[in-house]
Amino acid sequence: MYIGSTDGRGLMHCVWELIDNAVDEALAGHCKKIHIKLMPDNSVMVIDDGRGIPVDIEQKSKLSGVELVMTKLHAGGKFGSDSYTASGGLHGVGASAVNALSVRLDVEVDRGGKTYSASFQRGVTGLFKGDGPNGKFTK
Secondary structure, three states: OOOOOOOHHHHHHHHHHHHHHHHHHHHOOOOOOEEEEEOOOOOEEEEEOOOOOOOOEOOOOOOEHHHHHHHOOOOOOOOOOOOOOOOOOOOOOHHHHHHHHOOOEEEEEEEOOEEEEEEEEOOEEEEEEOOOOOOEEEO
16 A cells, blocks of 8 residues: 555555545445544544444454454455445555554454454554553564
8 A cells, every 4th residue: 555655644644544434334324423533642543333344253264354354455345245336445455554554553343232352563463451552562
């Protein structure tokens, strides 16, 4: 993914990739609210009330839908019979590319009355102990 630059413009490109995912849900009629919050540690939180990233284990890869979407190219929701008729972003590349460039990326998905979470550092799944980008990361 070409993000344009390594300064603030590149960061904004990454943020827009994540916002585009929420906007796609809204345009498809699955989302009514999108919140974008700039955090004190300079991170960004994007929250929507859409369907959420699938959480079931995908049989071929043996990864959860969240891990698949966040770590594998072209694994987003813009493909197959349930794809969006119109979408922004990079067609399944955006979230995984942003993840690969992120010192810390935390995902929470609400589906079926449960909350699922996953954490990543530069595209690698793991756990953080502590808040912010300086939290200790283990694979």
